[in-house]
Amino acid sequence: METKILIVEDEADLCLLVQNFLETKEYVVQSAYTFEEVMQKVHTFEPDIVIMDYNLPGGKGTDLVSSIKKHNPRISVIVISGMNEAQEAARQSGAEQFIEKPFPLSKIGKAVEATGASGS
Known part of the structure; x- marks a missing residue:
């Protein structure tokens, strides 16, 4: 079964970089840039994983x-965030993982793998 990932990042360059990296790992990837767009895609794309700023x-x-x-x-x-103090708030709201910016792309790959996901 294909693992679907939604990337939520308002910095278009970073969003594209992460999307391209994950697509090379055979994941099905879409992106969103705003709060409203995210919830729309959560309903229509039905991702397994959301990586969000x-x-x-x-x-x-x-x-x-x-x-x-x-x-x-x-x-x-x-x-993901450049503010380390966001880590605790993210976890308390239900996030499974937190990655501090800046990060190597390999860290995104490891975080996705830690969810139990695999490419198609």
Whole structure:
């Protein structure tokens, strides 16, 4: 079964970099840039994993994690942020993992693998 990953990052270059990296690992990847777009794609794309920036236009990261988990508690959420203090808030809102920016792409790969996911 294909693992579907939604990348949520308002920095388009970083979003594309992570998306291209994961696609080389044979994951099915889509991206979103705003709070509203994320929830739309959670409903239509039905990702297994959401990799999301903590700071997004349109809402707080903790609210978004809670909304994703409320829609489908089986979605694994990995939060990325340049603010280390966001780590505890992300975990309390339901995120399984936290990655501090800047990060090597290999760290994203390891975080995705830790969810039990594999490429197609």
